[in-house]
Amino acid sequence: MNFITHLGRYTIMLKDMIAKPENAKVYWKEFMVQCNDIGIGSFGIVSIVSVFMGAVSAVQTAYQLVSPLIPKTTIAQIVRDTVILEFSPTLVCIVLAGVVGSKIASELGNMRVSEQIDALEIMGINTKTYLIMPKIAAALLMIPLLVVISMVLGIWGGRLAGNASGILSNDTFDRGLTENFTAFNVWFALIKAYTFAFIISSIPAYFGYHVTGGALEIGRSSTKAVVISCIMILLADYVLAALLL
DSSP states (O other), X not given: OHHHHHHHHHHHHHHHHOSOOSOHHHHHHHHHHHHIIIIIHHHHHHHHHHHHHHHHHHHHHHHHOOOTTSOTHHHHHHHHHHIIIIIIIIIHHHHHIIIIIHHHHHHHHHHXXXXXXXXXXXXXXXXXXXXXXXXXXXXXXXXXXXXHHHHHHHHHHHHHHHHHTTSSOXXXXXXXXXXXXXXXXXXXXXXXXXXXXXXXXXXXXXXXXXXXXXXXXHHHHHHHHHHHHHHHHHHHHHHHHHHHO
């Protein structure tokens, strides 16, 4: 019954969120602020995770491919496909669930506890549209861009690690990148990125918007939002893989 209650309130929140803005300029400003917080604010951690993710993938793949019959270009193919299909869209979004999701939940939770949301509603502002919609729209724009950047940096990290450790040269790695490439993998990764972006932004927004209590409850709500977002990302990852691959 508790799950049904949360699901109903979550659905109502999304329905009430879709409304015509009272002042388009104010909403646009809030949207740009959220784009900066979500995109630029997360760029550093995404870059670091992506480079080392690709580097570790290249080193471990070379460690497992011990047969001399397997060409070294296979290492580049495996790094490319694992980074595009799984590492960049899924692992990066799990990291963003902790970074972006906790920020959204704590920000809205603090506004709810300090009665700022109540004050906006008294002024006749649709708080769901003003506070939640720009966050979800910004996440749908910026997170897929971060995933694409993560793909590039992950492959570059694998190339850098392969050359630095003497596993394979840059020319061999570049040749392997173009072999047996499937363009659908990129589209599949983008579908996952948009799905995960909606999960990362909407679920924490729900828990933050409906928080009750004091400062202690804000922390609990942020933790619950991140945990549930990660679980839903993994569940959606499996469902999309089963349906589209």
